[in-house]
Amino acid sequence: MALSSSTILSPFRVNVSTDFGSSPISLPFFNFCSRPCNNRRPSPLIVLSSKSGDRAWNEAKRQLMEQYGFDPDVALSEPTRKGKKKKKSSELQETSQTEPKPRRTTHKLLQVLGGKARRMKLLSPKGMDVRPMMEVVKGAAFDILQAAGGCPASLRPGRWLDLYSGTGSVGIEAISRGCSEVHFVEMDPWVVSEVLLPNLEWTGFLDVSVIHTVRVEKFIERAKQLAGKEPFDYISVTPPYTQVDYAVVMDQISNSALVGENTFIVVEYATRTDMLDSCGCLVKITDRRFGRTHLAIYGPKWAQKKKKLEKSLRKVAVEV
Template sequence: MRRQRHGTQGQDQKPGRARSGSGRLRLIGGRFRRRLLPVLDHPGLRPTPDRVRETLFNWLATEIDSRTRVLDLFAGTGALGLEALSRGAGEVHFVEADRQVARQIAENLTSLEVTMPVHTQKAQAFLDTRPVEPFHLVFLDPPFRQDLITDCAQRLEHEGWLNEHALIHVETEAGLIPQLPAGWHLIRETRAGDSHARLYRRESAQ
């Protein structure tokens, strides 16, 4: 589940859901399979369809293990990072600017009895810091139509955030061809409604 693309820092709103109460995020695979986690009834939040997440994690089935370090930028509800944890990732960093939304991610991690970093700051500010270690997998799913992809991709590439053969999942509005570093090679893609999801593998220039 992500934040709406028309908001300030994340992804998606569920059509037809009442504004009162909270929604639920269902993890679809791995050790937390079928766990239902609460998500805030917060402007701009909606569930990413299960089939989209399932497609992505089918692509990643042989890529995630206990050594995998994952970065979930523009985390929203943290659905992608939580799914990666469920499927065996050793470490996941969640980056979410909205304090309430970030707090809910932390509470869901606690309910799963997992301790992982939740960074309450804008993705660009987070990428201005220095990484302790590079990441093997990055979810780059910023708000639509705000021209954030290129800047974040360049920071990831040139500031030491990526492992030599890192995988980067990029989600954009349909019709947008993102301007990405030359070393990112497209290996998979799919479309669903207004979303175009692409998976890239980085090849180091060294």
């Protein structure tokens, strides 16, 4: 029996176009794939269209498949390629969300340079989460502060404020060299619990330390409530270089109740950062470079005059 091209109209407004060719066949072969098979006869083309709702449209598809010997439950339940891609992307997203972050660990590479806790090792995080002050920079800063205070062997007693404290190495150095109390400001709870607190317990300085787990900006705004009305004798500013606007931070410090007439401020900053010659009522005593790291120290005018006098006396002694 020969079949010709014709259009079959179903009661569900489904147009079925078939093209079986002129060769006699006992049963037409239907291929629902988008690509024709090269090693088989041309497959009949089934075109489905509907102006009715989704329910009638699904029923029409089921009846048409049953008419030609297909199981509609199996055929309609097979996911499309697009659906598979969506499922795969969603599975990857769920996997990335549930994948645990790498565990943060510590090591002992830092040490106290001077004072009663000299040579004691300190914890610091592995990686670049926290960047402690280099030992050569820290040693130079304390040597300058001790000389400016009139006691080269130790710091004059007073309170120290360690902003962006991280490991606490600067504040611990201050206690070791003579400071009576240090306030540490660090916003990362993990660093506080796993690094800073163990370092204070190990060195025995926990009793003279106060830890503030808060952002530096918030601490400066609430300085009187958190640290008392009296200004600090020393302030260290050692932030992550790329995450801080030094002009904003230094302006906030200079206009706060943290600074007094006899306060010393130690600032560590990177190259290509503009630092002013004064900070409130304080003047810049020194500004040194250590590779890509710079160290600026601000202090009272009497410390600057004293430094100039010491330089002139050393010059006279050399000439004599």
